[in-house]
Structures are given as structure tokens and as C-alpha cells.
Amino acid sequence: MNPSPQQPNESSLQAEVVVLGAGPVGLAIANYLGQMGVQVLLIEKLDALIDYPRAIGIDDESLRTIQSFGLVEHVLPHTTPWHAMRFLTSSGRCFADIQPMLDDFGWSRRNAFIQPQVDGVMYEGLKRFTNVRCLFSRDMYDFSQDDQGVSLSLRNSDGTEEQVRAAYMVACDGGNSYVRRTLNVSFDGKTAPNQWIVIDIANDPLGTPNIYLCADPVRPYVSAALPHGVRRFEFMVMPGETEEQLSRPENMRKLLAQVLPEPDKVELIRQRVYNHNARLAGQFRVGRILLAGDAAHIMPVWQGQGYNSGMRDASNLAWKLALVVKGLAKAQLLDTYELERRDHARAMIDLSVMAGHVLNPPKRIYATLRDGISWLLNYVPPVKRYFLEMRFKPMPKYTAGVVVADSIKNSPVGSMFIQPKVELEDGCQVLLDEVIGSNFAIIAWGSNPKWGMSAAQISAYEALGVKFIQVLPAVQLKAQRAAIDGVITVGDFNNRLKTWFGLYPASVVILRPDRFIAALTIPQTLDQAAAEVLRRLHANDVLAPSAVQAQVA
CATH class of the missing domain: 3.50.50.60 (FAD/NAD(P)-binding domain)
Incomplete structure (x- = not known):
């Protein structure tokens, strides 16, 4: 390769x-x-x-x-899809179980690779x-x-x-x-005072799926199942230890004895020591x-x-x-x-950094508090869902840049648009991005995604490589209707796009090539939103100037 x-x-x-x-x-x-x-x-x-x-x-x-x-x-x-992550105490009790089972963006939320x-x-x-x-x-x-x-x-x-x-x-x-x-x-930032040694082993000697982070107060470690039968172990390097020392067979055996019953019976691929920086x-x-x-x-x-x-x-x-x-x-x-x-x-x-402190608290008393509190919180359903669905992970949401703010409560503008499967006119089912390609997209629920836009605006967006997409309930694809020039019609056969649009008082999104929402609007004000997106792209003088004459109020 x-x-x-x-x-x-x-x-x-x-x-x-x-x-x-x-x-x-x-x-x-x-x-x-x-x-x-x-x-x-x-x-x-x-x-x-x-x-x-x-x-x-x-x-x-x-x-x-x-x-x-x-x-x-x-x-x-x-890859290995749906890869769970479990935090364990030194006794083996799971105090945080992260099993992200959502696929809003078309793929498993967390994967090993x-x-x-x-x-x-x-x-x-x-x-x-x-x-x-x-x-x-x-x-x-x-x-x-x-x-x-x-x-x-x-x-x-x-x-x-x-x-x-x-x-x-x-x-x-x-x-x-x-x-x-x-x-x-x-x-700016800092380097963690301790290092970690990473060890990759072929023909996984454990075979158990997923990834485990063991908060052992003596020497924390990670055990991760990877694709193609590879097992990853990571151990904290203690003060005074060096990569050369840890790489010696007798010391490598001591490390692996912490996690394997037969530490000599392994096929080592490689090992390497890392610093953790922030x-x-x-x-x-x-x-x-x-x-x-x-x-x-x-x-x-x-x-x-x-x-x-x-x-x-x-x-x-x-x-x-x-x-x-x-x-x-x-x-x-x-x-x-x-x-x-x-x-x-x-x-x-x-x-x-926070996750590192959870795995390896700076003081032993913090670990005791962590174990007790986490045990109790596991019995609170909202908290459990918070971890299972990875809601703690900050998702990108842009409030400035190529985004057009609106007055919608909890507006999704600046966040990534969903990617469900859609049905094509020929009955094939594909992920939405396969229809969009690497382009901009203007997606309208039910209506003509060009309606209300001026000829100059349409021309400007076509120069950007836009895909105009009309979404209908999949059953309506079989109804006779007039074709709209330059518009792709897709069917929402699993109700996910209808559900998404139903959350907001709007029915048209302007998507950037990175699938983030630049604007959310309705057909009557699409021309204003489209003009403002062009302005924020700094494309108003490069493309047709008349395409940006209308401005968002």
C-alpha cells in the first residue's frame, strides 16, 4: 500500500x-x-x-x-461499526457504558479502525x-x-x-x-506529565469486542478490539520508566500479564510510547x-x-x-x-482532557467519588441515555461564517444535516449524499426548490455546482406529475426527512458541500436566504451581482 x-x-x-x-x-x-x-x-x-x-x-x-x-x-x-466504549473500575465494574447506536449522518456514530x-x-x-x-x-x-x-x-x-x-x-x-x-x-496548552505505551498484537489473544478503559489506580490501561483480529493495549508509563526499558521482553511480559493469562503467547506487531498533548x-x-x-x-x-x-x-x-x-x-x-x-x-x-481525568484522576479520593457517583447515576435513565447516545460529545454548530441566522427556536442552522436513505425515481434506495455528490444543495420538502429564486440566483448557484432536490413521500413518486427542469426528486420512504422538517417552521434548507446547514427558510423567503448565503460565501462580486440584490432583513 x-x-x-x-x-x-x-x-x-x-x-x-x-x-x-x-x-x-x-x-x-x-x-x-x-x-x-x-x-x-x-x-x-x-x-x-x-x-x-x-x-x-x-x-x-x-x-x-x-x-x-x-x-x-x-x-x-x-472498520468495526457500532464500537462501544466502556469505562471500568479496577475491580472490573463498568461505571460508564457508551454504546452509540445512532446513524443520523448515514453511518455508525463510532467505529473502530x-x-x-x-x-x-x-x-x-x-x-x-x-x-x-x-x-x-x-x-x-x-x-x-x-x-x-x-x-x-x-x-x-x-x-x-x-x-x-x-x-x-x-x-x-x-x-x-x-x-x-x-x-x-x-x-497554547500543555503536555500531560505522563506517557503511555501502545502495543498492537495480531491474532487477538482476547477476542472480546469493543474497547475497555480500565481506571486502575496503580497503572491504568486500555484494551481495544480492532478490525482484522488486532488487539490494542495502552498502558500508562510510570515515573522513571523509559520506552527502552518497557520494550524489554521481561518488562513487556509484566505489562501484558495485567491483561492476559498467558503473556508470552502473543504475536507482537509493534509498540510505541506517546505523549498526551492538549x-x-x-x-x-x-x-x-x-x-x-x-x-x-x-x-x-x-x-x-x-x-x-x-x-x-x-x-x-x-x-x-x-x-x-x-x-x-x-x-x-x-x-x-x-x-x-x-x-x-x-x-x-x-x-x-476531561475523559483522561475520569480514567486517571489526579488524586485517589477522586476515583472513589467517581465510582460511587457513577454507580448511582447509572440508574437515572436520562443520564444513562446521555452516555449511551454520546450526547456529551460537543457537535459542531457554527454561529458565524457561512451561515444565515434566523429567529427559529433551537434552529439547526450551522449544524450538520441528516443523511437518511432516499428512494430514487427508478426505485433504488441510496444515502442522500449520493444524490448531492460533492456539491451545494437546496433541498425542499414537497415544493419546487427553485420557486421564488430569480434567474440570476439560480444561475449563480448552478455555477457553484448546486443540486436542486425536491423531497416527497416515497409513495408519491408513482403519481403523475410535471417534471421540474434541473430538479432531482427523491422519495422519503422511512419518514426521516419529513420528521426532520416537521421539527421547524421551515421547509427548505441550503446545504454547504460539507453538509452543514447554511440557511433554513420557506419558499416565499428562499430568495432572501439564497442571496445572504452568496454574500457570506464572498461570491457576490464573483458571480452575478444581481443574484444578491435581495438581502435578509
Whole structure:
């Protein structure tokens, strides 16, 4: 699955976007931009994709992002859906049981996976695009930017040098980001005082499904079942211990004896020691350079949100960058990336830190209180549902950026739209995003999604690649009706879209390519909402100016 370095003949390379770093965030951004026709140069310092222990939890939002660039069916075989997470006391009693069984976004809310395998799928996916090039074994040792673009200096493993010129650069170069440090962007937060050793074992010696976090006051540990018969153990490294010491056979045996009856009877894949950091970059954009993934934020592993937060960055940034590069929106649109993503990244850091304190309280008395209180709360149904449905997880909801505020109580504007299955005219049933593709969408319950929009507005949205979608009860698909030019009609056969629209005094949504709701309205005021979305996209001067003459009151 790992690539061999490609050796270009030219010493000067051109691209519209340079993506620095072939981790999951860089691969996701390159895939999205690739399918949008953007000229991309993906640069990686290493000579192959990383294959050592990394993330093991992938959320529904990340799967939906991968779906948006057409690779989710290739990723699913490397996942275990409906992956439960259980917190245990040292005696083995479960004090928090997280079994997320919702699928609002089309996929299991929490899934186990093996990151190098999924990274490999995304890398292979880049081969679909002639407009994407991947350069491995390149060390970027210098860069600069001006009003027209970014210049990079690369050094190959054989000592040869290359110069790169691009309109924009996305730095996905990790927590120790050279780009972030060179730009003097702060990285505020702290590193946990203790480390953890991660051990991956083939032919799972336990075989039990799901993931267990044991709050052992002597040495907390994690036991996680992964796809393809792999078992992940994580143990806290105690003061004075080193990776070299713990890797010795006799010490490895002592660790595994805590969780296995026969610690010598294992097939070790690899082990690695990690620090747990909680840090957030002071800014995500500096001119034509944008930070994403670990370069912008890093967090402890306890809720599996480091990987998923990076994928949210990719989903939020890639479509905006594509519009700007293609001349469909002004560069100011890129300011909304930090505006929308930074606060939620901070919330996920706080959640991960809190989960770490639950697993390993700073004082023994806190653990005793935790065990007693959690035992009682398990008998309170609302509290139990709160954990089972992962309601404690802060879901992204944007209040500024490419969103149009309204007066609806508990408005869903700024949050992610649901993805149920819908029925097509030919009777096939598909997930909603398969109808939308990687585009904007205007979805109307029952009515014509173009009704009330001016010809100029329709033209502007068509330039953005919008899909106009009318939703009907599936049984109405068989009724004779006049076709609406440029409108896709789908059937709501499981009542989920009707139920969703029934929650609000509105029937039309304007969806962004990342499936977040930009506006919620009714047909009579759709023209005003559509105009305001174009304005917030900074597309009003780029597309037809008359398309934005109507403004939201």
C-alpha cells in the first residue's frame, strides 16, 4: 500500500494548492480538491506512509467526509461499526457504558479502525486524478509568501533541490509543525506529565469486542478490539520508566500479564510510547498558508477525537479552498475556516482532557467519588441515555461564517444535516449524499426548490455546482406529475426527512458541500436566504451581482 517516491525531472514545480503532509488530513484535502479539478501537489517528508500505531476510532462525520470524495466503500472493510466504549473500575465494574447506536449522518456514530489501512485507501484514491501529484522523501526547508502565492524550497533524499510555486499551501505537517513554528503562531496548552505505551498484537489473544478503559489506580490501561483480529493495549508509563526499558521482553511480559493469562503467547506487531498533548494554535490562517489537523490542534486520545477533528478541518476547508482557487469566491471566504473550526477544536480538547481525568484522576479520593457517583447515576435513565447516545460529545454548530441566522427556536442552522436513505425515481434506495455528490444543495420538502429564486440566483448557484432536490413521500413518486427542469426528486420512504422538517417552521434548507446547514427558510423567503448565503460565501462580486440584490432583513 505504501508508495515508492516519484522522481520528477523538473527542478521547478507549479500547483494551485500545495498540501504539506501525507497524513489523513492531507490525504483527505488532496482527494477532495482532486475531484474538484484543482491542481494539487502533495508533499511528504517521509519516504512512505506511516504504518506505526495511531488512531483507532473513526466517527460518522469522518466517514461522511470520506464518502464525499467517493472512497467510503473502500474504507468500510477496515472498520468495526457500532464500537462501544466502556469505562471500568479496577475491580472490573463498568461505571460508564457508551454504546452509540445512532446513524443520523448515514453511518455508525463510532467505529473502530486501523489508521494506516484507511490512509492507504485515501492514498490509492489519489491515483484517480491526473491533476494530483504526490512527492515523497521531500524535506521542505524554506518557504515564503507574497500577494500572488507561496514559494517552497524542497530537498530530496539524494540531495537534489526543487522549487515549488503555488497559490495556497495547507500545512498538515503534524504537532511539531515546521510551518506553524516558522510563522511564529502560538501553540497554547500543555503536555500531560505522563506517557503511555501502545502495543498492537495480531491474532487477538482476547477476542472480546469493543474497547475497555480500565481506571486502575496503580497503572491504568486500555484494551481495544480492532478490525482484522488486532488487539490494542495502552498502558500508562510510570515515573522513571523509559520506552527502552518497557520494550524489554521481561518488562513487556509484566505489562501484558495485567491483561492476559498467558503473556508470552502473543504475536507482537509493534509498540510505541506517546505523549498526551492538549494544544491549540493561535490562528489557523496566515495569508495564503492554512494550518490543519495536528498542526492546528492536538488532544489526548481518550475520546478518539484527534483524528476526527483533523477530518473536520479537511471537510470544512477543502470546499472553500476549491471555490477560491477556481475563482468562484473571494479569498475572504478562507477566514471562515478558523472562525468556524477553532472553537469546536477547543471543545474537543476539553472533552478529551476531561475523559483522561475520569480514567486517571489526579488524586485517589477522586476515583472513589467517581465510582460511587457513577454507580448511582447509572440508574437515572436520562443520564444513562446521555452516555449511551454520546450526547456529551460537543457537535459542531457554527454561529458565524457561512451561515444565515434566523429567529427559529433551537434552529439547526450551522449544524450538520441528516443523511437518511432516499428512494430514487427508478426505485433504488441510496444515502442522500449520493444524490448531492460533492456539491451545494437546496433541498425542499414537497415544493419546487427553485420557486421564488430569480434567474440570476439560480444561475449563480448552478455555477457553484448546486443540486436542486425536491423531497416527497416515497409513495408519491408513482403519481403523475410535471417534471421540474434541473430538479432531482427523491422519495422519503422511512419518514426521516419529513420528521426532520416537521421539527421547524421551515421547509427548505441550503446545504454547504460539507453538509452543514447554511440557511433554513420557506419558499416565499428562499430568495432572501439564497442571496445572504452568496454574500457570506464572498461570491457576490464573483458571480452575478444581481443574484444578491435581495438581502435578509
